[in-house]
Amino acid sequence: MKNQENVSFDSLNLIAFLYSKRKILGIVGALAGAISLVASIMITPKYKSTVVMFPTTTSSISKSLLSQNPSAKQDIMALGEEEQAEQMLQVLNSDEIRNKIISKYDLMNHYEIDTTDKYKLTKLNNEFESNITYKRTEFMSVRVDVLDKDPQTAANIANEIAAMVDTVKNRMLKERSMQGYQIVKAEYDNMKNYIKAKEDSMQAIMRLGVFDFESQSEMLYEQMAIATAKGDARGMKQIQEKLDVLAKYGSTYISLRESLLNERKLLAELKAKHDEAKVDAEQNITHKFLVNSAFPAEKKSTPVKSLIVIVSILSSLFFTVIVLIIAEQIKAYQSKN
Numbered sequence: 001m002k003n004q005e006n007v008s009f010d011s012l013n014l015i016a017f018l019y020s021k022r023k024i025l026g027i028v029g030a031l032a033g034a035i036s037l038v039a040s041i042m043i044t045p046k047y048k049s050t051v052v053m054f055p056t057t058t059s060s061i062s063k064s065l066l067s068q069n070p071s072a073k074q075d076i077m078a079l080g081e082e083e084q085a086e087q088m089l090q091v092l093n094s095d096e097i098r099n100k101i102i103s104k105y106d107l108m109n110h111y112e113i114d115t116t117d118k119y120k121l122t123k124l125n126n127e128f129e130s131n132i133t134y135k136r137t138e139f140m141s142v143r144v145d146v147l148d149k150d151p152q153t154a155a156n157i158a159n160e161i162a163a164m165v166d167t168v169k170n171r172m173l174k175e176r177s178m179q180g181y182q183i184v185k186a187e188y189d190n191m192k193n194y195i196k197a198k199e200d201s202m203q204a205i206m207r208l209g210v211f212d213f214e215s216q217s218e219m220l221y222e223q224m225a226i227a228t229a230k231g232d233a234r235g236m237k238q239i240q241e242k243l244d245v246l247a248k249y250g251s252t253y254i255s256l257r258e259s260l261l262n263e264r265k266l267l268a269e270l271k272a273k274h275d276e277a278k279v280d281a282e283q284n285i286t287h288k289f290l291v292n293s294a295f296p297a298e299k300k301s302t303p304v305k306s307l308i309v310i311v312s313i314l315s316s317l318f319f320t321v322i323v324l325i326i327a328e329q330i331k332a333y334q335s336k337n
Contacts, residue, residue: 017324017325017328018321021324024320024324025317025320025321028316028317028320029313029316029317031316032312032313032315032316032317033312033313035312036311036312036313044149045149045300046131046147046148046149046154046300047147047148047149047150047151047154047296047297047299047300048145048146048147048154048297049145049146049148049151049154049155049157049158049294049295049296049297050143050144050145050146050158050292050294051143051144051158051159051161051162051290051292051293051294052137052141052142052143052144052290052291052292053088053141053142053144053162053165053288053289053290053291054140054141054142054288054289054291055084055085055087055088055140055142055287055288055289056084056286056287056288056289057081057084081140082136082140084140085136085140085141085142086136088142088165088287088288089134089136089142091165091168091169091172092134092142092144092161092165093134094168096164096168096171097161097164097165097168098125098128100164101128101132101157101160101161101164102124102128104160105153105156105157107124107127107128108120108124110153111124111127113127130147131146131147131148132144132145132146132147132157132161133145141291144158144161144162144294145158146158146161146294151296151297151298152296154294154296154297155294155295155296155297156294158294159293159294162288162290162293162294165287165288166284166285166286166287166288169287170284170285170287173280174281177277177280177281178281180277180280180281181274181277181278181280181281184270184273184274184277185274185277185278187270188267188270188271188273188274191263191266191267191270192267194263195260195263195264195267198256198259198260198263199260201252201256202253202256202257202260205249205252205253205256206253208245208249209242209245209246210245210246210249210250210253213246213250213253213254216242216246217243217246217250220239220242220243220246221243223235223239224236224239224240224243227239
């Protein structure tokens, strides 16, 4: 009870103290309000434009549309998740996008930065980061906010950044996919040339009379038996010549035939990989689903004059109260001594 009474007494004393200083507090509040209002009027207003987009779940056209492997196939219409959103943020924060935006919109002059300043690039980057921000939302989309003194410029920059996501990511992916395509293409071409050489050898053997070793052998042996039974020496000689050719080139024919069967299967697999790699290397695909495009804002976003004035008044009053209490305590201490 005693503590509660002391607290109540102290609170009453504080209220009474503040009331006794009401003129000072009123003057300070009025001055703070007037100064902050003038300051807020002098601040250049800025307008905000926003782009919202979802990343895609896949960056490969071939895996989305051409892959024959069901487990490797990816849905081209699926929205990306946290990992893809973080990747998009990394792309947005890349120097390539920053430098292209700075160059295209001449932000050094647009932000009125002195080009002779020793730290002009640092100031430019700081201004860029304060006016252009990227954020992942709770829904795994990515939000691009652009502040600028010109509402149309803010909208243009936001839309340009969104468009450059595809440009930068396609450039990154093409560097790797082109290397992969060249490797697969070289293997595919080598296999085609290898098979062509074997087919030429096969054609040479076939010109000698070896077309189908097994059926030809069976047929010639039957003819040899008939010719032998008839005592046809001339026929036996002709058949024997053909059998000699089969004996000489038959094993080579069989080896080439079996080898070509296997290698044509490998060639078909390589062709599928070649076609997939070619698509990835030559075609472009969007890497985002655009939810909202930016448009010029009708109302300024900053400064919020009322908020500036209220915060300035409250902070000034708080600081003044602290100073007055300290001064009162010092005065009380001196009067006791």
